[in-house]
Amino acid sequence: MNKALGSTAYHWFLLFILAALAPNKLWGNDASNTKPWNKRIPHSIDDLLGIQKQLHEQLSEVRETVVSIEAIEGAGSGVLISPEGLILTAAHVIEERGREMTVIFPDGNKVKAISLGGSELSDAGMLKIMEGGPWPHAPMALANKSIVGDWCFALGHPSGFDNERGMVLRLGRLIRKKDETIQTDCRLLGGDSGGPLFSLSGEVIGIHSRISQNSDENFHTPIESFLSNWKYFLEEDILTYGSLQGGGFLGVSCEEASKGLEVLELIPGTSAESAGIRPGDYLLRLNDTLLDTREKLTILISRQPPGSVVILDYLHKGREISVRLTLGERPAEE
Amino acid sequence: MNFLKWSFFVGVFSFKGLLASPPDVEVLETSHRINGSLMDETMGVKKAEVLDLLWGLYRNDKLISHGIMVNAKGYLLSKASSSMGARYAKSFSGKYLPIRIRKRDEEADLALWQITGSSELWPFAKWQNDLNKTKIGNWGVSGNNDLSGLTFGVISAKSRSIGREGGVMGVILEESNSSTRGVEVLEVLPHAAGDRGGLRVMDRILRVDGRTVRTTEQINEIVKKKDPGDLLILSIQRRKKETLLRITLGHREVAFDMFNRNLLMSGPVSKRKDNFPMILQHDLPLFKEMMGGGIFDLQGYCVGINIARIDRVTSYALPASVVLPVLNQWIQELP
Numbered sequence: 001m002n003k004a005l006g007s008t009a010y011h012w013f014l015l016f017i018l019a020a021l022a023p024n025k026l027w028g029n030d031a032s033n034t035k036p037w038n039k040r041i042p043h044s045i046d047d048l049l050g051i052q053k054q055l056h057e058q059l060s061e062v063r064e065t066v067v068s069i070e071a072i073e074g075a076g077s078g079v080l081i082s083p084e085g086l087i088l089t090a091a092h093v094i095e096e097r098g099r100e101m102t103v104i105f106p107d108g109n110k111v112k113a114i115s116l117g118g119s120e121l122s123d124a125g126m127l128k129i130m131e132g133g134p135w136p137h138a139p140m141a142l143a144n145k146s147i148v149g150d151w152c153f154a155l156g157h158p159s160g161f162d163n164e165r166g167m168v169l170r171l172g173r174l175i176r177k178k179d180e181t182i183q184t185d186c187r188l189l190g191g192d193s194g195g196p197l198f199s200l201s202g203e204v205i206g207i208h209s210r211i212s213q214n215s216d217e218n219f220h221t222p223i224e225s226f227l228s229n230w231k232y233f234l235e236e237d238i239l240t241y242g243s244l245q246g247g248g249f250l251g252v253s254c255e256e257a258s259k260g261l262e263v264l265e266l267i268p269g270t271s272a273e274s275a276g277i278r279p280g281d282y283l284l285r286l287n288d289t290l291l292d293t294r295e296k297l298t299i300l301i302s303r304q305p306p307g308s309v310v311i312l313d314y315l316h317k318g319r320e321i322s323v324r325l326t327l328g329e330r331p332a333e334e
Numbered sequence: 335m336n337f338l339k340w341s342f343f344v345g346v347f348s349f350k351g352l353l354a355s356p357p358d359v360e361v362l363e364t365s366h367r368i369n370g371s372l373m374d375e376t377m378g379v380k381k382a383e384v385l386d387l388l389w390g391l392y393r394n395d396k397l398i399s400h401g402i403m404v405n406a407k408g409y410l411l412s413k414a415s416s417s418m419g420a421r422y423a424k425s426f427s428g429k430y431l432p433i434r435i436r437k438r439d440e441e442a443d444l445a446l447w448q449i450t451g452s453s454e455l456w457p458f459a460k461w462q463n464d465l466n467k468t469k470i471g472n473w474g475v476s477g478n479n480d481l482s483g484l485t486f487g488v489i490s491a492k493s494r495s496i497g498r499e500g501g502v503m504g505v506i507l508e509e510s511n512s513s514t515r516g517v518e519v520l521e522v523l524p525h526a527a528g529d530r531g532g533l534r535v536m537d538r539i540l541r542v543d544g545r546t547v548r549t550t551e552q553i554n555e556i557v558k559k560k561d562p563g564d565l566l567i568l569s570i571q572r573r574k575k576e577t578l579l580r581i582t583l584g585h586r587e588v589a590f591d592m593f594n595r596n597l598l599m600s601g602p603v604s605k606r607k608d609n610f611p612m613i614l615q616h617d618l619p620l621f622k623e624m625m626g627g628g629i630f631d632l633q634g635y636c637v638g639i640n641i642a643r644i645d646r647v648t649s650y651a652l653p654a655s656v657v658l659p660v661l662n663q664w665i666q667e668l669p
Contacts (some may be wrong), residue, residue: 055471169490176361185367187647
């Protein structure tokens with residue numbers, strides 16, 4: 001147990017993932033007018049043709065927004081989401097802030113870009129093209145819009161840019177979505193990292209992150225991670241596991257739920273515990289900032305030194321409580 | 335040799351499957367996934383129509399490739415380099431019949447087999463010959479491994495020709511010359527052609543097949559014109575002594591791919607995967623033993639023959655427009 005407590009926040013989360021409300025099924029009951037891609041399962045060749053037609057339409061809308069990214073030691077992918085040339089990618093593609101990288105467009109045109117911030121927790125990363133524009137760009141889905149069962153398509157440059165081949169399409173469905181991770185059965189390979197996962201309405205719902213041993217259970221960063229931590233990723237830094245050390249520490253493990261961040265467990269002796277926070281409570285705001293993702297809580301806490309005083313709003317047995325807490329010190333890695 | 339310096343980002347190769355997931359987190363049932371059991375039913379009567387055309391080819395009771403019935407008289411088309419040595423073919427409906435080879439085309443890597451000992455007339459493939467109708471994003475459907483159901487995916491990248499790869503020595507040479515005499519060997523990949531032929535790090539290659547070489551490009555020019563298995567005679571300088579080495583060139587994948595993480599993660603891939611006049615690329619999750627079978631559109635027309643499993647996201651199919659000229663020629667020549 002002690003070992004787990006001394007581990008990084010992420011591992012702490014993983015070890016104590018417990019009960020949570022399953023996301024509400026927003027699925028239509030497959031009425032005759034339900035779009036084929038919104039049915040629980042396609043029922044006929046006509047449904048498959050409907051999905052195919054929608055895929056063709058959205059693919060032609062978004063394909064110009066997908067880029068290959070050349071780093072010093074490898075190749076990844078990315079997607080443009082603003083006319084000024086802001087690109088979403090994976091944290092492990094950019095590695096650090098302020099790196100110059102080359103972005104390759106589908107037509108082979110190359111431009112220089114500079115890496116911005118992100119987070120190793122969700123593997124979110126940003127970079128920006130340094131000059132020119134306006135650039136083609138894809139819309140991002142609103143938070144919590146994509147749900148388990150959604151059809152989606154992955155684009156990217158597996159094994160790096162290849163002009164003859166072009167970008168590579170994969171079709172699949174969203175099979176799991178929890179905290180900092182989306183999983184789909186879209187097949188991925190090295191070089192895809194950072195490339196976009198699109199909904200069938202052509203909105204970015206995730207960024208390719210890691211592959212699973214099972215080729216139909218690959219991992220993506222949810223767009224929610226970007227939306228929740230936008231300002232930090234854009235203007236500040238990459239949150240690394242290493243950088244958590246030395247920052248403030250709350251000593252609370254939690255996971256995302258519809259009411260807020262549900263507290264799963266507390267480390268005894270921390271100020272969170274003495275302030276009365278208990279498992280089953282929901283964390284709502286820290287210093288008036290809405291805690292819409294678990295990652296945001298980690299970023300806010302770890303950027304303040306131990307000893308800082310924060311104001312935490314939380315829900316205890318249906319009652320909202322506001323407390324002042326003094327952040328502790330993160331236990332050393334073992 | 336640039337690719338050795340290159341890695342491709344995939345992040346952490348995670349061994350954590352969904353089993354690690356707590357039961358209360360919503361997970362899409364396997365049956366509802368793109369290759370889940372319920373998908374087969376969407377094809378209605380086309381499911382059996384497609385599967386009725388597909389056969390498994392067996393050698394020593396082991397599945398070695400798929401094949402597709404192309405003629406009522408029991409002619410099966412398959413991938414030549416995978417189906418060599420096949421003795422029996424097994425249908426979706428469970429028939430297990432002896433076969434013998436009738437034709438083979440090295441260039442397209444196709445072979446024509448005939449069912450012997452049966453005068454039954456068989457359902458055979460209809461073709462979609464127009465490559466322009468098979469667009470990126472179109473559904474593609476093939477049989478699954480044991481032909482008990484279908485496999486789904488999409489056409490995933492541009493149709494194109496795949497060039498010849500040529501033989502390789504499996505060494506890394508200096509990029510800019512450190513001396514006016516010959517080219518220095520910087521690295522020798524273990525067990526690859528150069529290593530087996532006795533080439534060592536710091537050797538200087540002076541002549542290749544009798545031609546004096548001064549740059550890496552000159553060596554590459556000579557090597558890439560040769561095929562795997564061809565002999566290369568090198569004059570090298572080692573510790574001021576000149577020696578002759580005979581190197582039998584190897585395959586690119588054997589030499590380099592043991593260092594390629596993408597391939598390590600992909601499982602077994604097809605041996606012959608280059609030098610095709612035209613291919614369709616798709617994302618159907620097929621094993622290498624499923625090459626030689628057809629890939630179909632939603633109407634049940636065969637758009638191509640699966641010809642190479644490249645990696646975990648890529649398979650190639652020879653489009654009908656490449657297959658049919660070869661096939662029609664064969665059918666004419668046969669009784």
